[in-house]
Amino acid sequence: EVQLVESGGGLVKPGGSLRLSCAASGFTFSDAWMTWVRQAPGKGLEWVGRVITKTGGGTAEYAAPVKGRFTISRDDSKNTLYLQMNTLKTEDTAVYYCVAGVGFTPLDYWGQGALVTVSS
């Protein structure tokens, strides 16, 4: 059974930093494209960025609103995905979902999400 468990969410002041983790199990993590998607309270879904497999180059791509502030990385030895968020803004407040693409689409399986609140 595929499981994606996010952690590291919480309350942070504007300008602060936070790192989310996503522990994956039930599939070959190193073969999966991994993605972060966020959802502001009461709003729709917004793609944050994704990282491809190490064998495919391991490159990460980002949405314009977070480029230069957020960094996605992966540790295949720990089956864990990370999202380092710096210079946080109030508009970054959202539930952040970790999503795994295991072969059907890049968005096959979703975690439960981690709430990040940016407020003074």
Next chain:
Amino acid sequence: DIVMTQTPLSSPVTLGQPASISCRSSQSLVHSDGNTYLSWLQQRPGQPPRLLIYKISNRFSGVPDRFSGSGAGTDFTLKISRVEAEDVGVYYCTQATQLPWTFGQGTKVEIK
């Protein structure tokens, strides 16, 4: 960026009756590899999204066959043949053909 436009944004449906959601993209979603990376997601109240349909018309694992997808190019449709109570939620179309990946605004399906 590719803009995904869904209609309607709200769909009150009688139990056992069909429902249909349309999704239109601002550009063709046909990838250079020949695939069309158009998917449909379901988000039940208080739950994370889950994949229903991928590459236009393929049902994901465990998805009931009352859900079907169709379309091509820039116009796509999700149909529920007979709505059940557990189908209440918000449905999103999404494209992964071109970065940045984008989502429709969501269509809320509720029971009349």
